[in-house]
Amino acid sequence: MNKTGQVPSRIANILMNALKGGVVPRVGLEYITVGRTQEIAALLHDIEMIEDGGASFRFIVGKYGSGKSFLLQTIRNYATAKGFAVVDADLSPERRFAGTKGQGLATYKELIQNLSTKSKPDGGALPLILEKWISGIQASVKATSSASGDEFDDLVERQIYAVASSLEGMVNGFEFAKAVVAYWKAYRQDDAAMKSNVLKWFRGEYPSRKEAKDDLGINFIVTDETWYDFLKLFATFLVGAGYKGLLVVIDELVNIFKISNSITRANNYEKILTMYNDVLQGKASHIGFLMGGTPQCIEDKYKGVFSYEALRSRLAEGHFASADVKDLSAPIIRLQMLSQEEMYILVEKLLNIHGQLYHYTPALSHDELVYFLTVEYNRVGAETHITPREIIRDFIELINILYQNPQKSVAEILGGNSFEMAKGGLSDEDIHSEFLEFEV
16 A cells, blocks of 8 residues: 655645644555554455445554554545445544434534545535436446337336335435435436425434424434434445445544543443444445544543443453454454554655655765664653654644755754754764664
């Protein structure tokens, strides 16, 4: 998945701006992916299983800034490139799995708003998916029949009803199928208002069943209780529309951990348990879940995922896995911080992309990159608190300043004595021997 060579200027600009701002860019990650080989391989295996009709569920667990969101975004991009549809959302006080004020529905709305495909990678792909599905059925009818006019439309409609009826056996499938047929009729009659209403219904934006019935003849709407069933329906429908499956990416699980009311927290964990059980028991197909959280929001026995006994008993590791020996087929993938060697490779990649973006040949030497990393890793408290996010932000700031002030040296910007102070006054020979592993 790694790429080398020229990075398009637009992508380089997005990468630099996002990383300097401490956020994960949505594009171009393949140019800066470092390490995580085993984790990525395990998740790509999940993608293959989903494509074959299975389902998967993983927690990606890491400290703030450890690269958790980066990994989620990398897999998201891979899945869309492979022909999957992907929905993603960050949880917040307003977006949860369940709540008394429509927080579950708010999560669903965010997911569907961010529905992405290869040709629509930035979300809003629902209309495109429905049009592609209808075009695909028309093409298949055309390939097997010489009918035209109304006869052709009738054959297409029969095919559409066949697809719709295949959904009817699923929970809330009858209503979903009615909406699919309503969209086809609006498409056939070129009724923009009706198409808009059907899309509104799919997106969970109808406030009442009465309004949905008046507009569409469907006496049902997506609610806090039913939104997860709709994701499963979408997965089945998407496969019928020519996609490989649906990947659901949900980050910031810490917002469930932060809920003060224990009953509300438990309701949210129960929803996670339902999804997890569906995957393991074969009640879901062509769908995968990736959920990102911190170690505390998973392991805390009072408020975390493990406070819900039914989840803890399913997710807790056995006796043999450790930080050094990981079971990457387990439901929880724990991210270790990138090694110093991997951070060296990453800052080197960023330096080259910066040079491409601003059309100059980077002049920082190997020793100067090592110098920068040594200062970073020897800040007070860095051993337990330094994260790739902070190092990347500092490095982009450093190379921005060097580019804007070519008369300055790295030593001047980092502070003349910072290196010696960080190392407690070590000599150059001591420093060189300590970072021999960086010789690349």
